[in-house]
Amino acid sequence: MAGLLRAVVPAESDTPLTRLSGGPGGPGALTPMLRTVLGALAEGAERRGGPLPAGSPAQLAADVARVFAEADGDGALHKLTDVLAYGSADPADPSCAAHLHCPPLAVAVAADLAVSALNPSQDSWDQAPAATALETLLLQELAQLVGYDPNEAAGVLTSGGTESNLMGLMLARDRVIGQDSGRQIELSGLPGTGRRARIFTSEAAHFSVQRSAALLGLGEDAVVPVPVDDQLRMRPDALATALRDCVRRGELPLAVVATAGTTDTGAIDPLRTCASLSAEYGAWLHVDAAYGGGALLSEQLAPLMAGVALADSVSLDWHKLGWQPVAAGIFLVKRAETYASLARRAVYLNPQDDEEAGYPSLLGLSLRTTRRTDAFKIAVTLRTLGRDGLGRLVDACHALARSGTEAVRAHPNLELHADPVLTAFLFRYLPESPRNIDPERVDRINAGLRRRLLREGRAVVGRTELPGEGPGRVRLKLTLLNPHATPAEVERLLDAVVAAGRAEEEL
Template identity: 85%
Template sequence: MAALLRSAVPSGGQVQNTALSGGTGGPGALEPLLQAVLEALAKGAVRRGGPVPSGTPEELAAEVARVFAEADGGDALHRLTELLAYGSADPADPSCAAHLHCPPLAVAVAADLAVAALNPSQDSWDQAPAATAVETLLLQELARLVGYDPAEAAGVLTSGGTESNLMGLMLARDRVLGRAAGRQIEMSGVAGNGPRPRIFASAAAHFSVQRSAALLGLGEDAVVPVPVDHELRMKPEALASALRDCVARGELPVAIVATAGTTDTGAVDPLRTCAALAAEYGAWLHVDAAYGGGALLSDELAPLVDGIALADSVSLDWHKLGWQPVAAGIFLVRKAETYASLARRAVYLNPQDDEEAGYPSLLGLSLRTTRRADAFKIAVTLRTLGRDGLGRLVDACHALARGGAEAVRAHPRLELHADPVLTAFVFRYVPEGADPAHTDRVNAALRRRLLREGRAVVGRTELPGEGPGRVRLKLTLLNPHTTSAEVERLLHTVVAAGQAEEETR
């Protein structure tokens, strides 16, 4: 037995590679490793030299395979970290502006390191004593930010908007369909008879609404896409008409999903109208504010989401307009009792007598069991910067988007789709005398050219509708330290790429 134990413990230089990050010795073990990571991050960024590595996907994959095979032993951390930094799309670069992919605040990353080192898991109090209390307090503060009564609300940290939307629609199914059927849907399942359940969301809503309907046994076809206006906001009269038609056909309106900040244009649906119609038809109102929830931090932009407090449930993502490392999703419900169908008890995690003795559990608030203490980095950020400090970052990005849109409007070869609502805008390069299909091809190709050359990461999307002429480019400006001049340079880079594509065709 002694020999077996000895063989399980590395000797010599290998001891440092098996050191743990916790305990009193953890910080000392981490210190030289963190220094190696920081050096490798800097070296990789310098080698990349821009927003994304140049070359084709195949060339990068070959480089990754080579280093992955060669990295060994004590140099693996440094070499693979340098590779990761070199091969990343860096949202801190002013020319990396395609997605809702924020550059995280250094203070949030430092806080996240503490979580990684201590490794609390939020599924039971005895795995995360302090982190359980921090998450509870943070959710109360976020509920207050949304406009909920924190004494009546409930919520949980999620992996992001997709999980939060699933939870909102799950509760909608259980509450509304359960009320209509007179039974617990979460126990007996969705029956094939009875009125067909329907979910209403704008044609510009996130694809996770359809995915959630499929996962919940309602089917993607249960989602009714409501027409949108030019800015991609849900049309109130179209929603009212769709609900009337639904009831006339003998179907059951289960939920209305209002988007506060569409992915492409940042459009906000008419929240108060959605709330009034949800109440009229007995439907659940879920507001997907994964992007637009950041407006709550800004005095200037908060009126955009007026009415959000009327929602039965809300999705927020602080890894968008909150500058947190992924993941930092939040799901909130206005009334804690509506959470009932998610409640779960596992005797090895949250036995009833423990809870009665004062040991709280968050297990029944989440779809997940093992769960990181993602609330901690948000709590540290809020306490460091406050709402006002974060609001200034939101306002800075909003101002960048407004200025960028004006630069597009002023350029003869660029066409703006609509004024920015939050921090993103949609536009396209317009070739001379081109038909719609050719214009689509040039815009799609110029974006790939910029990626291949390592010069810029620009988004690509398509406007709702049919036929050619719908391809658009997108800038999503989430770096508050970017300057107006850098945004204008990025737009000129887009134009140059477009002209190069015209010449090759």
């Protein structure tokens, strides 16, 4: 704590170090500091010289600790920004392709600066007058993009898919268990007796489904993993069987969580079938489209999302296939009345008489109170590029992934798992030496080559495992979200993977 408080701040109330970012003088106060930040970003990136810094985590931590200890006063901004840029994994580098970690558009970052400077909070109109209206308009437009009636839908900006999935399952819990038990679940809690509630989702779904079940008092064991096909999509026959068995056991089908764009392969579950089965068994259908929702921007890929409009709720993440700074999550429900259990009244934020007088409140739409205006950067991006412009970026990344899979197919030391659905694909390095063909050894080489690339600062490649048991399931992953990267750059990345694999074979 002493180190944090050591910086010297002049006693005068109006110095360059204590001026505020808002008000008429705010832009003037920001201008020299922005020059400092931009200069330090450039210096740090040049010093890094690649997709991430070379060296071990311990070495980087020591560098950061040293700079943190040395940073003081008006030099702190430059020094700490420089070390942040140096020590970052840069998703704009074509060799940084492991995660759903997009390089944000410059226009979105510039828009985000305006929000940071003005610091509106979305929990009451009098903290965010224009932003309240803007978020409402944006959500209506995004509801239309999904296929909802904007006059009947409702939604909110979230921190991402995890929060959105939690909200969808919370509303499902309150509505389905509430109807089954005759209780108002958000007030009285889960009934101590009655049918055990079950949530159905694919074996390849995001871990936040289990986490949400735990947070909602249902328990992770309430989640029934449904088998997937060889493309890692939920099998309709397996879902039908699981729902039928649930009812036969006297349990309550609470929700089906269909994934539209798994984190590993971008697989999209059969949404229409999921909707039909959910309706047949009285279950809420939530579609986790945090990744695949970006396909809605593309005329070419939008048909993959057919059936999403049948869902009771949907999650989208524009900080994945939307090129926004974190956070840019969106949660939507098809019918606004299903939001009822989230409604809240706080007399200091949204008193009844204010709302009756025409001052709207978004408080009852979110799990959070203080909430940043993340809608603004999305709105600016949409108005700047339009759906067509963003769709071309989606198509460019999809084409890049297809080119990358062809390069994998053509290389004797690489094995492709499947063609890309969106912009990601799985593959692995196949050892050259016969002594290394044991499945456990192949797994160790693939895991080791990824860490070698990280240690050398040459590439950020993903690692995952296929569903199942036993060795031989480790796969490498490229998630291509840079629309300006080229096929040649992806081929160079794959060459780096092969070179690292060969080095690992020699150990």
